Amino acid sequence: MRWATLLLFVCACATTPPSKHAGTERLCVANARTLDRDTLTSIVIVEDRIAGLYEGEVGGCTDRIDAAGAWVLPAFHDAHVHMMSGATALTSADLTGADDVDQILERVKRFAAEHSDHAWIIGRGWTFDAAPEPSAALLAGVDARPIFLESYDGHAAWVNDAALRAAGVEGSGLLLEGAIASVEDHVPARSREEKIAALEIAIDHVLALGVTSVDDITTDPETFALYDALEARDALPIRATVSLPLDGDLEAYAHLREEHPGRFGYLKGFVDGVVEAKTAYLLEPYATDASTRGAPLIPKDRLDELVKRADGAGFRVALHCIGDAAVRMALDAFEGTTTPGHRIEHVEVADPSDLPRFAELGVTASMQPYHANPFGPTPDAGVWSRNLGAARLPNTFPWRALLDAGATLRFGSDWPVMSADPLRGLAVALTRRDENGAPQDGWNAHQVVTLEEALAAYGSGPVREGAAADLVVLAADVDPTAPRTLWRGARVRLVISRGRVRARPGSPR
Numbered sequence: 001m002r003w004a005t006l007l008l009f010v011c012a013c014a015t016t017p018p019s020k021h022a023g024t025e026r027l028c029v030a031n032a033r034t035l036d037r038d039t040l041t042s043i044v045i046v047e048d049r050i051a052g053l054y055e056g057e058v059g060g061c062t063d064r065i066d067a068a069g070a071w072v073l074p075a076f077h078d079a080h081v082h083m084m085s086g087a088t089a090l091t092s093a094d095l096t097g098a099d100d101v102d103q104i105l106e107r108v109k110r111f112a113a114e115h116s117d118h119a120w121i122i123g124r125g126w127t128f129d130a131a132p133e134p135s136a137a138l139l140a141g142v143d144a145r146p147i148f149l150e151s152y153d154g155h156a157a158w159v160n161d162a163a164l165r166a167a168g169v170e171g172s173g174l175l176l177e178g179a180i181a182s183v184e185d186h187v188p189a190r191s192r193e194e195k196i197a198a199l200e201i202a203i204d205h206v207l208a209l210g211v212t213s214v215d216d217i218t219t220d221p222e223t224f225a226l227y228d229a230l231e232a233r234d235a236l237p238i239r240a241t242v243s244l245p246l247d248g249d250l251e252a253y254a255h256l257r258e259e260h261p262g263r264f265g266y267l268k269g270f271v272d273g274v275v276e277a278k279t280a281y282l283l284e285p286y287a288t289d290a291s292t293r294g295a296p297l298i299p300k301d302r303l304d305e306l307v308k309r310a311d312g313a314g315f316r317v318a319l320h321c322i323g324d325a326a327v328r329m330a331l332d333a334f335e336g337t338t339t340p341g342h343r344i345e346h347v348e349v350a351d352p353s354d355l356p357r358f359a360e361l362g363v364t365a366s367m368q369p370y371h372a373n374p375f376g377p378t379p380d381a382g383v384w385s386r387n388l389g390a391a392r393l394p395n396t397f398p399w400r401a402l403l404d405a406g407a408t409l410r411f412g413s414d415w416p417v418m419s420a421d422p423l424r425g426l427a428v429a430l431t432r433r434d435e436n437g438a439p440q441d442g443w444n445a446h447q448v449v450t451l452e453e454a455l456a457a458y459g460s461g462p463v464r465e466g467a468a469a470d471l472v473v474l475a476a477d478v479d480p481t482a483p484r485t486l487w488r489g490a491r492v493r494l495v496i497s498r499g500r501v502r503a504r505p506g507s508p509r
């Protein structure tokens with residue numbers, strides 16, 4: 001086995017571009033607690049690889065970090081994140097966690113006052129729990145400028161009269177799904193340099209949380225050039241794939257794939273919407289409205305055709321499916337495909353009879369553990385749970401059932417829909433409890449996974465010789481085997497990516 005490992009190491013080195021390090025530099029992380037080793041370990045990094053793991057101290061280090069017994073893990077991969085929207089979230093009015101309309105308006109007013117230079121007031125993060133009936137009328141008097149407020153999941157927008165006028169459209173001020181673009185398209189565009197700066201803000205944000213690799217699910221071809229510009233400046237400390245819309249021009253995509261090897265992610269399609277807005281497509285009617293079970297956003301024939309077309313051209317497909325009927329439609333569309341790596345995103349509700357099909361068809365379930373922490377007075381009392389009804393809840397976020405059925409799981413955040421913090425996701429995946437430890441027995445706790453399984457889904461686990469030198473050193477009091485500690489304040493001490501210390505959260509970089 002040693003030879004195999006060594007061979008892997010040598011081969012990886014040979015194909016890796018030369019780094020900024022001189023060949024003789026050895027970065028050592030001493031006194032590291034790692035997943036499958038009983039004793040504290042020294043991790044030796046040469047260039048961008050883990051060159052070796054040793055019991056106790058090692059010599060010849062050109063730089064040394066003392067983990068002092070803290071946990072060291074391979075840094076996390078986020079399989080579903082919207083980096084540009086995340087950047088927007090970090091630079092707009094943050095409505096996350098606002099309890100009611102008054103709090104939302106208060107935050108919008110404060111942001112507007114602090115940003116008198118902005119032509120539009122952009123906000124995001126409100127929920128239907130906080131604002132059950134959003135309207136332009138509610139925003140009257142808040143500010144004279146156009147106001148555009150995206151819901152936490154991006155499937156609704158709440159705008160004022162000035163925004164409707166600027167867009168030349170009429171309406172109540174609540175826009176759902178496809179109608180959002182009618183106003184959003186009129187928000188003043190940013191320059192390329194502004195977009196690159198925004199992307200850097202998003203990268204810094206995820207990096208500080210221990211994420212060194214992302215599948216950016218943003219479906220905008222321009223994003224390729226933004227990442228490339230950062231790479232060319234040696235300012236891209238994360239690995240990133242970029243996804244594009246499923247119904248686009250495959251010939252143009254093939255060119256992009258050639259021009260950006262390794263950066264091409266998935267062809268992303270939407271099969272349905274979300275449970276809160278009753279746009280998720282269900283096998284049985286909504287518990288709160290027997291007249292609807294949602295509807296697919298795309299006809300079945302068209303979905304089948306698009307998936308076959310993409311698969312035939314060797315593209316991996318990622319389909320947004322939240323309801324159990326949408327999941328079934330996607331699995332049906334993946335029947336007979338041959339390109340490896342197709343995924344279904346979210347899988348919030350799935351019929352147990354469909355779970356074995358993931359393994360049979362080689363389809364990955366790309367899920368976001370922190371979503372399984374629904375808003376509301378209790379998890380069962382929030383809009384999400386009430387819309388689904390008690391009978392379906394045991395089959396929601398079915399990680400355990402999927403793994404038991406042989407499926408491959410990938411975990412991500414869906415940031416900025418939810419926090420980008422993988423440690424929070426990890427805590428929910430391990431316990432199905434929130435940061436307050438509630439509910440005590442876990443919410444549908446039969447779906448929890450083990451630490452090894454959860455880390456694997458985040459692209460983490462034991463530190464291995466020959467692997468990429470992407471590591472996260474956790475704070476001294478954070479212990480993944482005691483999930484309660486994963487919620488604590490400053491939980492990441494430093495982040496190493498491609499062999500270089502990148503982020504020391506809480507200190508200037």
Ligand SMILES: [Zn+2]
Pocket residue numbers: 080082217414417
């Ligand atoms: Zn998403």
